[in-house]
Amino acid sequence: MKKYILDFHVxxxxxxxxxxxxxxxxxxxxxxxxILPGQFVQVSIDNSKTTFLRRPxxxxxxxxxxxxxxxxxxxxxxxxxxxxxxxEGEIVNLILPLGNAFSIPPQGASVLLxxxxxxxxxxxxxxxxxxxxxxxxxxxxxxxxxxxxxxLDEFTGIGKVYVSTEDxxxxxxxxxxxxSVLSRHSDYIYCCxxxxxxxxxxxxxxxxxxxxxxxxxxxxxxxxxxxxxxxENTVKGNVCVCTEGPVFNINELTWQD
Numbered sequence: 526m527k528k529y530i531l532d533f534h535v536x537x538x539x540x541x542x543x544x545x546x547x548x549x550x551x552x553x554x555x556x557x558x559x560i561l562p563g564q565f566v567q568v569s570i571d572n573s574k575t576t577f578l579r580r581p582x583x584x585x586x587x588x589x590x591x592x593x594x595x596x597x598x599x600x601x602x603x604x605x606x607x608x609x610x611x612x613e614g615e616i617v618n619l620i621l622p623l624g625n626a627f628s629i630p631p632q633g634a635s636v637l638l639x640x641x642x643x644x645x646x647x648x649x650x651x652x653x654x655x656x657x658x659x660x661x662x663x664x665x666x667x668x669x670x671x672x673x674x675x676x677l678d679e680f681t682g683i684g685k686v687y688v689s690t691e692d693x694x695x696x697x698x699x700x701x702x703x704x705s706v707l708s709r710h711s712d713y714i715y716c717c718x719x720x721x722x723x724x725x726x727x728x729x730x731x732x733x734x735x736x737x738x739x740x741x742x743x744x745x746x747x748x749x750x751x752x753x754x755x756x757e758n759t760v761k762g763n764v765c766v767c768t769e770g771p772v773f774n775i776n777e778l779t780w781q782d
Contacts, residue, residue, distance in 0.1 A: 667701025
């Protein structure tokens with residue numbers, strides 16, 4: 526797909542949580558380019574004395590009706606903190622769309638989308654697209670407590686939602702990887718979150734004989750395969766996650782049960 530370097534206006538900055546902001550962006554000129562669920566952007570961090578490289582952010586949602594792009598950002602360092610502090614009307618420069626996309630399952634397949642923490646971000650766009658294509662997606666969301674569950678209303682508007690919280694304040698008590706829904710058969714499981722969580726979900730997927738794809742969150746600098754920061758070992762050797770991923774079938778990875 527063609528890549529673009531575009532300026533976006535900040536239409537709105539919704540502070541969802543002390544650690545998370547939802548940036549709603551609109552191109553300064555023209556319409557959004559073609560974007561697929563699972564792809565990401567590289568965001569320029571302007572006026573920062575400590576952040577010189579762009580930051581990779583998953584695409585949370587594409588609102589074609591309003592020509593808006595959603596980015597769900599977690600404060601993790603100076604760069605993402607600067608993004609979370611963006612004000613309405615400010616300009617953000619993006620390189621997009623980057624990476625590959627989730628694969629579309631066959632019609633009639635049962636699909637479960639699993640997101641832990643900020644890993645829920647790509648699942649909203651993917652779930653909405655699956656819904657548009659005639660599927661009935663189900664979601665499993667994990668967080669420490671009820672207040673940490675992100676975008677619950679948006680997910681509920683698309684499909685059935687299951688929740689795990691570590692303190693038991695919402696849904697099942699415990700880690701997301703222990704949720705009972707993972708022991709039920711699903712034809713396809715899609716997952717994004719911390720690496721240990723994704724590896725545990727991959728193991729569950731094998732147990733129920735489900736096709737499983739994961740969206741890796743390796744450290745990235747360029748997003749174009751030049752810097753080699755995001756290299757992942759696969760059955761075909763080392764590859765750049767930013768160009769060959771971020772979405773991989775678990776059978777492509779060297780993860781062990």
